[in-house]
Amino acid sequence: MRESSLTSDEPVIRLDRIGLSYGPEADVLADVSLQLKAGSMTFLTGPSGAGKSTLLRLAYLALRPTAGRVSMFGVDTSRLSRKDLAPLRRRIGVVFQEFRLLDHLSAYENVALPLRVLGQHEKTYRNDVIELLKWVGLGDRLDARPATLSGGEKQRVAIARAVVVKPDLIIADEPTGNVDEEMGDRLLRLFRELNRRLNTTVLIATHDLAMVRKARTDVLRLADGMVVRVPAQQVAAPETPA
Amino acid sequence: MKPSLAPLLPKEDAREAALFFVVCALCFLAALSGLVARSAYSAADAWADQVTGQITIRVRGDDAATTRALQLIKTAPGIVSARALERKESEELLRPWLGASGIPADLPLPHLIAAEAAPGGAASDERLSAILKAASLDAIVDDHVVWSQDVKRATELAGLAALIAVGLLGATGLAVIAFATHATLLARRDIVELLHLTGAKDGFIAGLFERRFLMLGVQAGALGALLAFGAAAFMLFLVKQADQQIWLLPQLSLSLADGLILGVSPLVAGIASMLAAKVTVMRSLSDMV
Secondary structure (H helix, E strand, O other), X not given: OOOOOOOOOOOOEEEEEEEEOOXXXXXXXXXXXXXXXXXXXXXXXXXXXXXXXXXXXXXXXXXXXXXXXXXXXXXXXXXXXXXXXXXXXXXXXXXXXXXXXXXXXXXXXXXXXXXXXXXXOHHHHXXXXXXHHHHOOOOOOOOOOXXXXXXXXXXXXXXXXXXXXXXXEXXXXXXOOOOOHHHHHHHHHHHHHHHHHXXXXXXXXXXXXHHHHHHOOOEEEEEOOEEEEEOHHHHHXXXXXX | OOOOOOOOOOOOHHHHHHHHHHHHHHHHHHHHHHHHHHHHHHHHHHHHHHHXXXXXXXXXXXXXXXXXXXXXXXXXXXXEEEEEOOHHHHHHHHHHHHOOOOOOOOOOOOEEEEEEEOOOOXXXXXXXXXXXXXXXXXXXXXXXXXXHHHHHHHHHHHHHHHXXXXXXXXXXXXXXXXXXXXXXXXXXXXXXXXXXXXXXXXXXXXXXXXXXXXXXXXXXXXXXXXXXXXXXXXXXXXXXXXXXXXXXXXXXXXXXXXXXXXXXXXXXXXXHHHHHHHHHHXXXXXXXX
């Protein structure tokens, strides 16, 4: 892990009694708390509209809560200015539900984008990016534009882009939502490898309970504004018919 | 693999072509107005310089009275030189009003004395009038101050109007660039948001737009200035072809100062475009978390 104020016991993400509402409408999130330890791999599940994506947006610092406190890597973000949030964002790799690949860039250029943001020269990362794209199975699609890629390929480019800077935390929103089961398994293996090889903390929001069961890891279930931790053993148990 | 990376901000040909045309047209008008303003101010100065210290005395009477007046004027304090105008010179002065076909020999012409006064104002029209009056000479002394001040004021007003036009065109250009930046920002919000969430600082994102609009401003400004140069040169050509004087209108010339105006225009357009883009982007980004 890079420079960090994080101690070994300190959570990577800590949400304390988070509330979020848009105007006078009902709260999207109310009094939600959770913590993720460094090096953990966690799934976030819950019914549609429960606020999973909103919770993720809070975690990758796209939103500020209207109540409560968000701490990332041991830093209370409520005390940070806009300018000071940028260095924290660089430690987070995000796999967006809708990919958010830039249409005018090739797969290679999309993956290299965070490195360009960091001001690195292409010579220094060219081989790394090519290796990474080979690792996600796209070594032969370096120059392909997103419009010519399948859903699974786009997803893998998005994952490669999220991990290219070796972030401390990876947040993925429905990463298997657009791919078949086989590709879903491949993507799950990618996340596991990242988690185990680089000790990267991984948080994945998903509806895909089959993938969650295969992962055999802890699950956070978000429903009715509450987050409940479900142990891996209970998740892995086969469902009983109602 | 392509040798260089594609720009993070893609080109938007249709929008940028329209913007290029508008900035180019504004630069053309601004550069032309700048040339007119400079020309008007320099014409005002030139006229003032020409008549400053020049005094014309019209003597009512015969040649003897004129000779006496000339002697008095020559010895008056503050006068550097003085001479009586020949009839031919007087006819030359009247030619624009009476035509080139010749002035009848029996037409009585005023007796004129042209004097040059030293700087400092020792020889004013009042003093010279007093000297001539004391010698019982009937003469009108004109140091051209009133006329030259009127003309100078008129040309300076023309120059000021041209400068105001430059200012208004500049402000319009800034507003157009700001509007275009905002439109590009809205159209490319996906890129801006992605860069923002990837940890790009505001300066990095604004820099993409600044570079884009700097280049656009410089290129459009250069073309506008070139067209303005062409237009000015064409006007000069037409005037010279016709061998005409444009009397009270400022006369265009293509001097070093004009070259400076034309040369600076693209830089000003580029920098102004860049700053307008920067302010617009930074303001929009401040709305994001």
